[in-house]
Amino acid sequence: MRIDPLGQGGYPQDARQPRRRGLFGNIRWWVLLLFAGYAAWSWFGSKATDPYTGEDAHYGATPEEEAQLGAQAYREVLTDAQSQRALLAPNDQTSQQIRAIAQRLVARVPQVAADLAAQHGQPTPDLSSYQWDVNVIQSDEANAFCLPGGKIAVYTGLIPVAQNADAMAVVMGHEISHALLRHGAQRMAQQKLVQMGQMAAGVSGMDQQTMAALGAGIQYGVVLPYGRNHETQADEVGLMLAAAACYNPEAAIPLWERMSQLGGGQRPPEFASTHPDPANRIQHLQSLLPQAKQFYAKYCGGQAAQ
Template sequence: MVRVKVVQFLRGSRQGLLLLFALMVSTLALTGCRSVPVTDRTQLMLTSSSYENRLGEEAYAEYKAQYPRSTNAEYNQALARCGKAIVEVAGQKDFNWEFLVLESSTQNAFCLPGGKVAVYSGIMDLMNNEAELAFVVAHEIAHAIARHSGERISWGYLQSLGGLLVAIGFQNDTINGVYGTGTELGVMLPFSRSNESEADQIGLLLMAEAGYNPRAAVQFWSRFSSNSSNGLFSSWLSTHPCDSDRIKAMNDQMGAAEEAYKKARSPKGYGVTFHHK
């Protein structure tokens, strides 16, 4: 009889739904946590690495079908060199690493779960040297070894679950909209920005440990961001931190990165200078 009343309470009241949500979140938090390499931040993880890596394989195949591979030998050789050096210090032995320069004016790069790295030729056209490439690659690799994709999926599960409970409990479109907008602006976007900051921090150390001068990171990002403007409102709606904050954080972390650079087994400095033929 007591059990029946409890179930009726959970199903029939808003307080019960909120309690149910809290109990589910608590259970998930206790059973689905791991520590991020380098930063040791505790993260919620409700997906498996094998599932994430399978998604990465599928997405990588789609990118390779959509974009031609660059024939720029200088770019391909530089990516192979810095990719190998960063993998050696990343400590991720179970990834099937691949590195590819895609021919496109897109100014971007990515590393999908499982170690599938691609850099668009459009962003390499803006780089002065191999060390600048190393920072971009290390930043993307940091996302993969920190399993940020799986973490975002996990938080998305909670956001969707909360939305379902709110919809059932209140049955009000306005409240549903407030929940959706509120969780997106107040939780998901700040969370995405924190992931980018963490990838900057990890990437800076990885490039330094791989033997590349970490000062190249600030030099590249200062130049890359010089034509962009980030107002308060646009930064609030962005998935990435504003450029000035990123550069400041890199400078704040430069001491630790330079110490790692001094201890690198194979110092490379700025590496090869690009000629952009």
């Protein structure tokens, strides 16, 4: 028997080398494959065609579940506003003006939903889960939102930026469209997919540096573009809704010019934001004006936009 001069025993050299396991012998890869399989099943199993855009969409909740979550969040917002004495009474003049705009927009939702769905060869969306409500909150914040299920809130800080009912209708139509497009349920599906990817990376034993790089790639390559696409979709549907409710769609251009100046016009570059760059947004809205004017002509008797 050969004697190892370094005192490592008389075993053949090859026998002292650790055995290398193949790809499918590594438990880390099995974990990743299992997570990937489940993620693909979950993602593609939730796939449907968005009737408003004709694009593929993935939903992480039913319309009823989404509406319940929206109603719960809305109650919390109103309770907080009441505790701060910031919730305007329904008979307040400002509240009545905002409610009047909301009523006109909501009244046109069934027609606009049917028109857009027909354009994409889709059935008319089911609107039975929407229970519309609107409240105005005293705040310097220039903002508004519409939660899943049709719960709308407008902050008074938006009024001086909007300046007129046409621009306010454009903003509110945009927010209502987030609810109609079920962007909340779509974000839930995306978040579930991202979380599964993070879990898979953690269980697989991936080092922290690689996980950080992966997280940044997901954030900038998936999450933020997903948000920007939702904003663009809401701009498209919202402008048609405002025009069908007989508000001037051209008000969208100066509105977003004013919005772009908020905060001194300082904002992150588009790739690092959930919202499109204001210049790109305005350019896209300008391209939508001919279609919006067709909606105006159809539902407003062809009168000049007021």
